[in-house]
Amino acid sequence: MVFAVVVVRAVRPAPPAHDLVPSVAIDDPAFVPTLEAHVTTPITRGNRATLLVNGDAIFPAKLAAIRAARTSITYAEYFWGEGQVGADIAEALAERCRAGIPVKVLLDAVGALYMPDEHRATMLRAGCRVHTFRPLVRLGLRRHNNRNHRRILVVDGRIGHTGGSGVSDKWTGNGTAEDHWHDVDLHFEGPGVQWLQSAFAENWREATHEILGGAAYFPPPAPAGDVRLQIVASSPVAGSYAAYTMVLLAIASARQSVLVTNPYFVLDAQMTNALLAAARRGVRVRVLTPGKIDHNLVRSASRHDYGPLLQGGVEIFEYQASLLHAKTMVVDATWATLGSTNFDNRSFALNDELNVGIHDPALARRLQEMFERDLERARRIDYESWRRRGIKERLMETLVLPVRDLL
Numbered sequence: 135m136v137f138a139v140v141v142v143r144a145v146r147p148a149p150p151a152h153d154l155v156p157s158v159a160i161d162d163p164a165f166v167p168t169l170e171a172h173v174t175t176p177i178t179r180g181n182r183a184t185l186l187v188n189g190d191a192i193f194p195a196k197l198a199a200i201r202a203a204r205t206s207i208t209y210a211e212y213f214w215g216e217g218q219v220g221a222d223i224a225e226a227l228a229e230r231c232r233a234g235i236p237v238k239v240l241l242d243a244v245g246a247l248y249m250p251d252e253h254r255a256t257m258l259r260a261g262c263r264v265h266t267f268r269p270l271v272r273l274g275l276r277r278h279n280n281r282n283h284r285r286i287l288v289v290d291g292r293i294g295h296t297g298g299s300g301v302s303d304k305w306t307g308n309g310t311a312e313d314h315w316h317d318v319d320l321h322f323e324g325p326g327v328q329w330l331q332s333a334f335a336e337n338w339r340e341a342t343h344e345i346l347g348g349a350a351y352f353p354p355p356a357p358a359g360d361v362r363l364q365i366v367a368s369s370p371v372a373g374s375y376a377a378y379t380m381v382l383l384a385i386a387s388a389r390q391s392v393l394v395t396n397p398y399f400v401l402d403a404q405m406t407n408a409l410l411a412a413a414r415r416g417v418r419v420r421v422l423t424p425g426k427i428d429h430n431l432v433r434s435a436s437r438h439d440y441g442p443l444l445q446g447g448v449e450i451f452e453y454q455a456s457l458l459h460a461k462t463m464v465v466d467a468t469w470a471t472l473g474s475t476n477f478d479n480r481s482f483a484l485n486d487e488l489n490v491g492i493h494d495p496a497l498a499r500r501l502q503e504m505f506e507r508d509l510e511r512a513r514r515i516d517y518e519s520w521r522r523r524g525i526k527e528r529l530m531e532t533l534v535l536p537v538r539d540l541l
Contacts, residue, residue: 147279147370147479147483147484147539148402148479148483148539149370149375149378149402149404149479149482149483150375151404152379152382152404155382155383155386155408156168156383156386157386157387158383158386158387159387159389160387160388160389160465160466160468160469161466161468162387165387166493168383169364169380169383169491170364172376172379172380172383173364173366173376173379173380173491174374174376175329175364175365175366175367175376176329176364177362177363177364177491177493178324178325178326178328178329178355178362178363178364179325179357179360179362180324180325180355180356180357180358180359180360180361181322181323181324181325181326181357181358181359181360181361181362181363182322182323182324182358182359182360182361183320183321183322183323183324183359183361183363183492183494183497184320184321184322185318185319185320185497185500185501185504186297186318186319186320186321187309187317187318187504188305188307188308188309188315188316188317188318189219189299189305189306189307189308189309189314189315189317190306190307190308192297192299192305192317192319193219193222193223193305193306195295195319195321196223196287196295196319197222197223197226199287199289199293199295199321200223200226200227200230200287200289201226201229201230202289202293203230203235203237203289203290204235204290205235205290205291205349205350205353206235206236206237206238206288206289206290206291206350206351207227207230207235207236207237207238207287207288207289207290208238208240208286208287208288208331208334208335208338208346208351209227209237209238209239209240209286209287209288209334210239210240210241210267210282210284210285210286210287210334210337210338211239211240211241211242211245211246211285211300211301212242212245212246212281212282212283212284212285212300212474213242213245213246213300213301213302214241214245214246214249214253214300214301214302215248215249215300215301215302215303215304216248216250216302216303217302217303217304218303219301219302219303219305219306220249220250220253220301220302221250221252221253221256223253223301224252224253224254224256224257225256227239227257227260227262228256228257228259228260228262229260231257231260231261231262232260232261236263236350237257237261237262237263238262238263238265238338238346239257239262239263239264239265240265240266240267240282240334240337240338240341241254241264241265241266241267242266242267242268242281242282242283243266243267243268243269243270243281244270244278244281245281245282245283245300246266263342265338265341265342266341267281267282267337267340267341268280268281268282268340268341279480279484280370280371280484280485280486281484281485281486282337282485282486283474283475283481283485283486283487284296284333284334284337284367284474284486284487284488285297285298285299285300285319285473285474285488286330286333286334286488288327288330288331288334288351290350290353291327291328291331291349291350291351291352291353292323292327292353292356293321293322293323293327294320294321294322294323294326294327294330294331295319295320295321295322296319296320296330296473296474296488296490297317297318297319297320297472297473297474298317298318298319298459298460298461298472298473298474299315299317299319299459304457305317305459307456309455309456310455310456310511311456312456313456313457314456314457315456315457315458315459316453316455316456316457316458316459316460316508317459317460318460318462318472318501318504319472320472320490320492322361322363322490323358323359324355324356324357324358324359324361324363325355325356325357326363326364326365326490327355328352328355329364329365329367330365330488331346331351331352332365332367333365333367333488334346335351336367336369337486361492361493361494361497362492362493362494363490363491363492363493363494364490364491364493365488365490365491366380366471366473366488366489366490366491367486367487367488368475368481368482368486368487368488368489369486369487370482370483370484370485370486371486375482375483377473377475377481377482377487377489378482378483380471380489380491381405381408381463381471381475381477382404382405382408384463384465384469384471385408385409385411385412385465386408386411386412387465387466387469388412388417388419388465388466389417389466390417390418390466390467391417391418391419391420391464391465391466391467391502392409392412392417392418392419392420392463392464392465393420393422393462393463393464393465393501393502393505394419394420394421394422394462394463394477395421395422395458395460395461395462395463395505395508396421396422396423396460396461396462396463396476396477397423397424397427397432397457397458397459397460397461397476398432398436398476398477398478398480398481399421399423399436399476399477399478400432400435400436400439400477400478400479400538401439401477401478402479402482402539405477405482406439406442406443409421409443409446409448410442410443410446410447410448413446413447413448414446414447418449419447419448419449420448420449420450420451420505420509421443421448421449421450421451422451422452422453422458422505422508422509422512423436423450423451423452423453423458424452424453424457424458425452425453425454425458425512425513426453426454426456426457426458427457427458430530431530431534431537432478434527434530434533434534435534435535435538437520437523437527438532438534438535438538440515440520441517441520441521444515444516444517444520445517449514450514450515451509451512451513451514451515452512452513452515453508453511453512454511454512454513455511458508460472460504461473461474461475461476461489462501462504462505464498464501464502464505465498467495467498467499467502468495468498469491469492469493469498470491470492470494470497470498470501470502471489471490471491471492472489472490472492472501473487473488473489473490474487474488474489475487475488475489479538479539480539483539
């Protein structure tokens with residue numbers, strides 16, 4: 135353990151420091167070009183988008199999109215585990231392969247480590263191309279840490295699906311069942327899909343040395359609605375910290391409220407200061423984190439840092455109904471984001487991540503309403519109760535400090 139800690143300290147990554155972040159309000163005409171300039175992807179107009187809350191909505195939509203494919207399917211998945219959901223998705227992809235549709239599946243070596251062999255075999259037998267992203271056997275310690283945490287499904291280059299869910303029966307249900315996940319995805323059509331496909335193509339190119347192109351994958355963009363979306367793909371290995379920059383800019387833009395839902399809430403000093411600065415200027419900052427979690431070390435690392443936030447006016451709640459996995463942020467009930475990015479150093483400085491910036495007040499209000507409903511199933515943490523936490527909790531928080539940036 136001593137050696138592991140020394141190695142971890144030697145290779146500890148961090149996002150770049152931002153000494154000054156512009157405070158451009160969401161409704162300021164300069165907000166959009168500022169965000170585009172620093173995130174380096176456009177905010178696309180003409181999209182149609184649907185929020186999918188929990189497995190009851192997520193998996194039927196995903197399966198329907200796959201089964202409707204006519205020209206191509208590209209699918210990148212971080213987590214793939216046992217269960218009927220995985221079997222159903224594997225068979226749906228295989229059926230499209232048998233129908234002559236090219237299907238490309240990219241699985242992360244760590245997240246899909248316990249994927250049943252039969253699920254992979256189902257796709258391979260049908261002719262699907264299934265590849266592993268950064269296989270563990272060929273990488274050194276440093277590269278083991280850099281995972282593809284993105285969730286990307288693109289059908290025919292025209293239908294996109296992304297969010298925080300994985301492939302496992304743990305995600306089934308309505309988000310209130312014991313030992314099941316509460317999550318949210320976005321299903322959309324329109325010009326934004328091109329940039330979701332671009333993020334897949336980046337990871338596929340690294341894994342296979344193949345450059346995707348042509349109308350099957352990149353058809354001419356066509357408007358499908360009136361929603362503005364921005365695909366924010368972050369890859370620290372390639373020098374991109376776009377997700378981190380987006381979050382900082384969005385917090386600095388807030389004038390009324392910042393609502394954060396995130397399962398792995400382990401902030402660095404810069405992000406902590408951003409939330410505290412928002413609270414000081416009168417913004418209501420509310421954070422929803424898990425009351426139950428799959429990784430207790432992460433929970434300990436997160437709770438260690440509650441004190442300054444609570445004293446600074448940030449409200450913190452812990453979701454009790456099930457395992458919270460949704461990763462969303464809503465600013466001023468006008469702008470929102472959801473995706474794969476956690477509020478921790480692993481997402482901000484190690485993993486390839488993907489979020490969607492939602493420049494649509496109607497969808498932002500829907501996510502705010504979801505946040506408020508979730509608070510009804512949450513317990514508020516106050517400073518005095520946090521300060522009086524037991525010796526066992528404090529000890530665990532101390533023990534996890536050396537590795538908190540790699541959780």
